[in-house]
Amino acid sequence: MAQVKYVSASRVYAKDAPPAVDALDLNITDGEFMVLVGPSGSGKTTALRMLAGLEPLDGGRVEIGPKDVTFVPPKDRDIAMVFQNYALYPNKTVAENMGFALKMQGVHKDERTRRVREAARLLDLDDKLLDRKPKALSGGQRQRVAMGRAIVREPQVFLMDEPLSNLDAKLRVQTRSQIAELQRRLGITTVYVTHDQVEAMTMGHRVAVLAGGHLQQVDTPRHLYDNPVNQFVAGFIGSPAMNLQAVPLADGGAQLAGTTLPLPAAVRTAAERAGLKEIVLGIRPEHLHLANGSGELTGEVLLVEELGADALLHVRMAGIGSQMVARAEGRKPPAPGQQVTFRVQPDDVFAFHPETGARLAG
Amino acid sequence: MTAVPLRGDAPASLRVRAMSGQVGWAVLAWVVGIAFFLPVLWMVITAFKPESAAQTWPPKFIFSPTLAQFRLVFSGWGPYVTHSLIATTVSTVLVLALGVPAAYALSVHPVPRWRDGLFFFISTKMLPIVAAIGPLYVLALHVHLLDSIWLLIILYTAMNLPLAIWLIRSFMLEVPKEMLEAAELDGAGRLREMTEVIMPVISPGLVSTALICVIFAWNELFLALNLTVTNAATMPMFLISSVPQEGLYLAHLSAAATVASIPVIIVGWIAQRSLVRGLSMGAIK
Amino acid sequence: MTVLEDLAPPPKVEIKPREIGRRELWQRRLPLLPALVYTIVVTQIPFLVTLWYSFQNYFWNTPAPAHFTGLSNYTTVFTSPAFRGALVRSVVMTVTAVIAAMILGVCFAVLLDRKFLGRGIVRTLMITPFLVMPAAAALVWAGPMLDPNFGLVNWLLQPFGVHHVAWLSTHALGSVILVMIWQWTPFMMLIVLAGLQSQPPETLEAAKVDGAGAFATFRELTFPHLRPYIELGVLLGAIYLVNVFDAVRLMTNGGPGTATTNLPFYLYQEVNNAFDIGGAAAAGVVTVILTIIVATFALRMFARVFQFEEA
Numbered sequence: 001m002a003q004v005k006y007v008s009a010s011r012v013y014a015k016d017a018p019p020a021v022d023a024l025d026l027n028i029t030d031g032e033f034m035v036l037v038g039p040s041g042s043g044k045t046t047a048l049r050m051l052a053g054l055e056p057l058d059g060g061r062v063e064i065g066p067k068d069v070t071f072v073p074p075k076d077r078d079i080a081m082v083f084q085n086y087a088l089y090p091n092k093t094v095a096e097n098m099g100f101a102l103k104m105q106g107v108h109k110d111e112r113t114r115r116v117r118e119a120a121r122l123l124d125l126d127d128k129l130l131d132r133k134p135k136a137l138s139g140g141q142r143q144r145v146a147m148g149r150a151i152v153r154e155p156q157v158f159l160m161d162e163p164l165s166n167l168d169a170k171l172r173v174q175t176r177s178q179i180a181e182l183q184r185r186l187g188i189t190t191v192y193v194t195h196d197q198v199e200a201m202t203m204g205h206r207v208a209v210l211a212g213g214h215l216q217q218v219d220t221p222r223h224l225y226d227n228p229v230n231q232f233v234a235g236f237i238g239s240p241a242m243n244l245q246a247v248p249l250a251d252g253g254a255q256l257a258g259t260t261l262p263l264p265a266a267v268r269t270a271a272e273r274a275g276l277k278e279i280v281l282g283i284r285p286e287h288l289h290l291a292n293g294s295g296e297l298t299g300e301v302l303l304v305e306e307l308g309a310d311a312l313l314h315v316r317m318a319g320i321g322s323q324m325v326a327r328a329e330g331r332k333p334p335a336p337g338q339q340v341t342f343r344v345q346p347d348d349v350f351a352f353h354p355e356t357g358a359r360l361a362g
Numbered sequence: 363m364t365a366v367p368l369r370g371d372a373p374a375s376l377r378v379r380a381m382s383g384q385v386g387w388a389v390l391a392w393v394v395g396i397a398f399f400l401p402v403l404w405m406v407i408t409a410f411k412p413e414s415a416a417q418t419w420p421p422k423f424i425f426s427p428t429l430a431q432f433r434l435v436f437s438g439w440g441p442y443v444t445h446s447l448i449a450t451t452v453s454t455v456l457v458l459a460l461g462v463p464a465a466y467a468l469s470v471h472p473v474p475r476w477r478d479g480l481f482f483f484i485s486t487k488m489l490p491i492v493a494a495i496g497p498l499y500v501l502a503l504h505v506h507l508l509d510s511i512w513l514l515i516i517l518y519t520a521m522n523l524p525l526a527i528w529l530i531r532s533f534m535l536e537v538p539k540e541m542l543e544a545a546e547l548d549g550a551g552r553l554r555e556m557t558e559v560i561m562p563v564i565s566p567g568l569v570s571t572a573l574i575c576v577i578f579a580w581n582e583l584f585l586a587l588n589l590t591v592t593n594a595a596t597m598p599m600f601l602i603s604s605v606p607q608e609g610l611y612l613a614h615l616s617a618a619a620t621v622a623s624i625p626v627i628i629v630g631w632i633a634q635r636s637l638v639r640g641l642s643m644g645a646i647k
Numbered sequence: 648m649t650v651l652e653d654l655a656p657p658p659k660v661e662i663k664p665r666e667i668g669r670r671e672l673w674q675r676r677l678p679l680l681p682a683l684v685y686t687i688v689v690t691q692i693p694f695l696v697t698l699w700y701s702f703q704n705y706f707w708n709t710p711a712p713a714h715f716t717g718l719s720n721y722t723t724v725f726t727s728p729a730f731r732g733a734l735v736r737s738v739v740m741t742v743t744a745v746i747a748a749m750i751l752g753v754c755f756a757v758l759l760d761r762k763f764l765g766r767g768i769v770r771t772l773m774i775t776p777f778l779v780m781p782a783a784a785a786l787v788w789a790g791p792m793l794d795p796n797f798g799l800v801n802w803l804l805q806p807f808g809v810h811h812v813a814w815l816s817t818h819a820l821g822s823v824i825l826v827m828i829w830q831w832t833p834f835m836m837l838i839v840l841a842g843l844q845s846q847p848p849e850t851l852e853a854a855k856v857d858g859a860g861a862f863a864t865f866r867e868l869t870f871p872h873l874r875p876y877i878e879l880g881v882l883l884g885a886i887y888l889v890n891v892f893d894a895v896r897l898m899t900n901g902g903p904g905t906a907t908t909n910l911p912f913y914l915y916q917e918v919n920n921a922f923d924i925g926g927a928a929a930a931g932v933v934t935v936i937l938t939i940i941v942a943t944f945a946l947r948m949f950a951r952v953f954q955f956e957e958a
Contacts (some may be wrong), residue, residue: 073855083853085847087850091871104857384763395768395772401776401784402776468679471674483682493914496927496931497693498696588918598780605786610794622783642844
């Protein structure tokens with residue numbers, strides 16, 4: 001168990017190409033479950049592989065515990081990794097797969113068997129499976145063997161590269177909570193990569209959002225949701241996504257759907273100081289409250305997505321006709337074609353700089 | 363497996379080790395490559411020597427080259443190279459004509475109980491043709507095919523067919539099933555499926571297969587030696603005829619050997635990727 | 648922690664797949680028939696003729712026609728030290744060449760599996776021996792390479808204390824085997840290289856993370872993965888190498904004496920020098936039977952290669 005530090009870590013693939021990972025600074029505390037999330041190409045997998053030693057660093061350094069491991073080969077870093085496609089050894093049985101690293105360390109056969117059994121029990125892998133080869137296992141079972149291979153080693157750091165992406169939806173949801181619980185029980189520092197922000201939000205102690213090789217924001221899921229530091233984070237975290245719309249500024253607020261929405265003073269001052277004529281407005285779907293005719297924002301319902309407990313309304317707003325998504329009660333949602341009005345609290349409105357994407361706040 | 367470049371600020375010991383590892387590997391690979399190629403290189407060098415320069419001790423690397431040996435070779439090679447060209451190309455065409463449908467029947471729409479068909483073809487290669495050479499000679503004589511280019515064509519086709527079927531079959535297995543199903547839905551019958559879907563996809567594979575057939579047919583000696591005299595004598599026979607019973611003619615035989623081998627070597631080099639793909643495909647599938 | 652997908656499915660009613668209709672079956676068989684018929688005619692007829700002649704007394708250089716002679720040809724074959732010698736030598740040559748070529752092939756494949764400067768050129772150089780006409784290779788090795796007085800090999804080995812060795816006299820069998828290995832190593836190398844390059848890179852990375860060094864990775868992961876490829880190479884190589892004729896005929900002409908006479912050369916001699924069609928036929932049949940026995944063992948290995956295909 002140890003802390004992990006990325007200090008200005010960079011990786012460039014070709015001479016004039018933009019860096020895959022650009023001067024990443026990230027501290028992960030001992031025992032923390034850190035999720036690296038971002039769209040494809042954001043550099044999250046590269047960052048993970050740099051920690052594993054499978055990618056060299058072109059700048060900066062990586063530390064595990066007190067040691068600088070930048071030039072240390074993977075096998076000496078005391079890490080274990082779960083690969084996206086599991087990377088199980090095809091010619092070995094499940095037990096041999098899980099015990100492989102221990103065998104490389106010279107651990108005695110009996111001790112190996114004991115630890116493999118223990119890990120198998122922890123993961124609910126039946127004893128019968130231990131003598132089978134990977135090709136005779138189901139996808140879910142293979143995933144657990146891959147996890148078992150990592151657990152058996154009792155390393156300082158767990159690395160996981162999108163381990164759930166090859167499972168079907170239902171299994172994914174189940175396994176998600178199992179992994180989170182396992183990590184809580186074992187208390188091993190974990191770095192987990194995913195492109196799925198739902199996984200990130202539900203599993204991580206903290207989440208690091210990456211885009212284009214840059215770290216956008218690292219924070220607890222709650223803070224990321226309530227206080228996104230820029231437009232990208234705001235639009236990436238939360239499902240359904242935050243409504244983002246470029247709107248012109250007017251006296252006292254922003255113009256949207258034919259009315260002027262009041263903006264907090266701090267936002268207005270920040271916009272003035274930056275000399276902005278328009279901003280990007282952000283409102284989360286659940287902050288658009290359906291008002292029976294008395295709301296400031298009007299629009300026409302285009303599509304209703306019924307989710308059971310909730311309904312998502314796709315609304316074409318009055319004025320410039322931009323589309324927004326609003327969350328409503330599932331029981332009796334408005335019908336398509338209906339005119340509706342919304343109310344929104346000023347504090348629930350986010351404002352972002354139209355060029356830099358930075359959050360405009362006090 | 364790529365060699366990982368190390369940064370400038372990596373510890374010196376690591377950099378030295380990585381550098382020397384890479385250099386050492388490259389040196390070893392080059393030494394092995396050159397060592398393997400050396401006899402071919404020596405053959406070509408010797409071909410440009412006058413006989414006097416070929417029979418020296420120590421062997422000469424510096425000498426005044428001459429084309430005399432080649433002139434001798436080219437003055438005599440006419441009928442031989444023609445026969446080789448005919449036998450090779452016609453037999454290869456026949457192999458493809460017979461092999462493609464056969465491979466199709468063994469891969470895309472297989473007959474359940476005839477899977478052993480492939481094994482039957484391979485098994486014919488396991489039974490050495492050398493065993494039948496005597497009776498084959500007598501048989502050929504009776505049907506007036508002795509010393510006929512057609513006899514060689516027939517036999518070379520049979521010789522290469524099993525390997526060709528194996529290779530073409532493995533290429534056909536690569537055609538994505540969805541493509542065939544889409545064609546079927548679009549109304550393509552068997553023939554159309556073959557010409558418009560399968561052939562375009564496997565055409566690089568057909569090139570590989572043809573290449574391998576050409577190599578084996580062109581280089582074949584045993585059957586040519588035993589079943590031809592003059593009317594169908596091929597390049598390997600020419601090579602033998604350039605080595606008289608008495609006397610040492612190292613330069614001359616090198617020239618003949620070079621001329622005989624060069625076509626296949628050049629073709630093999632150019633289509634190297636194709637050749638490697640062919641052999642690998644047979645291995646992977 | 649129960650996982651839903653581990654629950655047993657309910658028992659099924661036995662449903663058999665529908666059989667393919669007769670017309671469809673024949674439509675499927677049709678494309679195979681030309682090649683099949685052709686192969687049967689061209690390969691089996693000579694064999695049947697050989698079988699017939701093996702029971703005949705027929706000498707090519709006498710006017711007497713062939714007449715039935717029972718098993719006397721076979722008796723001659725089985726009691727002939729020449730045949731037995733040729734058989735032994737065939738086995739020795741094939742086994743040695745196949746094993747050596749495969750070992751070298753694996754080593755060189757590993758060598759070529761890593762990127763280095765000029766890797767493409769080195770590969771081109773290394774496949775050339777396979778492309779060279781075997782007759783040409785035999786003549787070049789016999790002459791400019793191994794000649795006792797003017798050969799390159801003797802000159803290259805001088806610093807090691809080798810003086811004008813007459814390779815084709817004193818080490819005839821070794822020389823022939825050397826040429827066989829030289830020509831077939833590239834073939835083995837290419838097949839093994841295909842195997843090396845078909846290894847999923849992630850599995851190798853997992854091994855790196857799990858603490859396996861280069862040797863351990865090769866021993867535990869790469870070699871088991873290569874087994875089907877090695878077996879295929881050995882099988883195909885053996886099929887071609889057992890029939891080697893060119894090198895024997897052109898380097899040593901089977902000699903000195905019979906030191907390098909293998910089965911193909913022995914059969915050739917029976918036909919061309921002894922003009923004994925009947926005897927050659929019997930020897931041929933025995934060769935075929937022996938090959939079938941060996942092939943049956945190879946069949947088990949071969950079946951695994953087939954299984955591997957289907958996987």
